[in-house]
Amino acid sequence: MFGKLLKKDLSRNMRWLWILFVATLGIAILGRGCKELGASILLFKILGIFFDSVFYALLVNVVLQPFLRNFLNFTKSLYGDESYLTHTLPVTKNQIINAKFVTALIEMALGFSVMVVSILIMFWTPTMFDSLALLLSFVIVGQFSIGGLFVLFVTLVVVEFVMFLSIIFFSIVVAYRAKEKRVLKTFLLTAGMAFASIIVLFIVILIVLTLNGVALTSATVTLTSTALYSVLVTGIVVYFVISVLFYCLAKKIFNRGVNVD
Amino acid sequence: MSVVLEYQHVNKSFGEKQVLKDINLQIQSNKIVGLLGKNGSGKSTLFKLANELLTVTSGKILVDGKPLGVASKQVISYLPERTYFDPGLKVSDTIKLFATFYADFDQAKAESLLLDLQLDKNMRLSKMSKGMKEKVQLVLVMSRKAKIYILDEPLGGVDPASRDYILNTILKHFDKDATLLISTHMIADIEKILDEVIFIENGAIILHEAAATLREKEKATIDEIFRRKFYVR
Numbered sequence: 001m002f003g004k005l006l007k008k009d010l011s012r013n014m015r016w017l018w019i020l021f022v023a024t025l026g027i028a029i030l031g032r033g034c035k036e037l038g039a040s041i042l043l044f045k046i047l048g049i050f051f052d053s054v055f056y057a058l059l060v061n062v063v064l065q066p067f068l069r070n071f072l073n074f075t076k077s078l079y080g081d082e083s084y085l086t087h088t089l090p091v092t093k094n095q096i097i098n099a100k101f102v103t104a105l106i107e108m109a110l111g112f113s114v115m116v117v118s119i120l121i122m123f124w125t126p127t128m129f130d131s132l133a134l135l136l137s138f139v140i141v142g143q144f145s146i147g148g149l150f151v152l153f154v155t156l157v158v159v160e161f162v163m164f165l166s167i168i169f170f171s172i173v174v175a176y177r178a179k180e181k182r183v184l185k186t187f188l189l190t191a192g193m194a195f196a197s198i199i200v201l202f203i204v205i206l207i208v209l210t211l212n213g214v215a216l217t218s219a220t221v222t223l224t225s226t227a228l229y230s231v232l233v234t235g236i237v238v239y240f241v242i243s244v245l246f247y248c249l250a251k252k253i254f255n256r257g258v259n260v261d
Numbered sequence: 262m263s264v265v266l267e268y269q270h271v272n273k274s275f276g277e278k279q280v281l282k283d284i285n286l287q288i289q290s291n292k293i294v295g296l297l298g299k300n301g302s303g304k305s306t307l308f309k310l311a312n313e314l315l316t317v318t319s320g321k322i323l324v325d326g327k328p329l330g331v332a333s334k335q336v337i338s339y340l341p342e343r344t345y346f347d348p349g350l351k352v353s354d355t356i357k358l359f360a361t362f363y364a365d366f367d368q369a370k371a372e373s374l375l376l377d378l379q380l381d382k383n384m385r386l387s388k389m390s391k392g393m394k395e396k397v398q399l400v401l402v403m404s405r406k407a408k409i410y411i412l413d414e415p416l417g418g419v420d421p422a423s424r425d426y427i428l429n430t431i432l433k434h435f436d437k438d439a440t441l442l443i444s445t446h447m448i449a450d451i452e453k454i455l456d457e458v459i460f461i462e463n464g465a466i467i468l469h470e471a472a473a474t475l476r477e478k479e480k481a482t483i484d485e486i487f488r489r490k491f492y493v494r
Binding site for chain 1: 275276309312314315316330331334335339343344345346347349358361362363
């Protein structure tokens, strides 16, 4: 039954998201083509500028839409009119909430993959990573792999989104147990929990930096590559732990039952 | 005959407001039961509790002798008072969805009922009127071979011309061994089919009796008895 639920949730969101994903990749290819031809033909240069601006708009959406759609569908499907179908299907509450989380994870992972691939299509050059490494060498001391840093940074951003989604899901589940002021309660809980999570991350990172010998009291901070790797890995671990924590809490509260309008 | 749905000392409150008060109710199998009451009396709340759309404040609900859960959802076919499908779906998608999740769903029966009601299965729900969407839901709910059918205001948005057909559809297509629990304001339309009547007022059950006995005792139709009891001055 979990597979059936997952298929239902995925097909519902992907009905629109795949258009956005394909459009982003398509515009990246067109934009890149115009860039290549724009050096010799003015028309392609103008088209290139147009595709550039469309590309940036799509890039923002390719990351935000899976996030927003999942959070809106979570509310609609569990507490709106559609909840009359969701809660009467012969499935457990665990299966319902797990399907929502897995759907969100798959769609966000797809969104980020499309973002990375389309950026590479649009901007990749054989010297792209060398130029980035050169730029970073001004602020980072020691040996580092630009590919490794890139993967860690993208993972950090993805896990950060997952954490915010877990916090929002948790806040919705808590706020919608009440009969009144549900949206306000969701907003306040989300803001409070997100703020607390970022403070926790900040404190943990300060500890990690201190352990790596970074003099935080000094006016000029030299960041070693080891310290940077530690900060990124710590960020990923902290965000992951917080995500799991809020996911488990949301599940526990959801299992106590709902009160739909 | 056995008890298929049982409410044991069920209370439901929203904050300070108590909407159901110590409900004790036993619904037998093979009966058509009408749940009648004014707006806000607690009819929908009673149904929603049995479908886990609301959580009891205290008390217990048993379906077929078991607590609420997957097993109860497998035997209850519930028609709520609102439309619940994603409007982006086609009617055929909703049929597929029911066929996917409910082992007791009869797809051929659903398609034949849709034809009778002149509903195009390739039409999107977003293009349908409220009444049409309600008919689609009723068709899906009645195409299950469930033990208990719970219909909350099934005639609410349906035009008078289709009402008789819908009632006949309900009667013709629900399994004779099953139980039908129905709430409506259109008592005159359904009273001829009722075996039992439950009157609910301010969250409490004030009467639960066989329809024939009640008619005999009061020398009146159920509709008249209801009007007398709930007359607003």
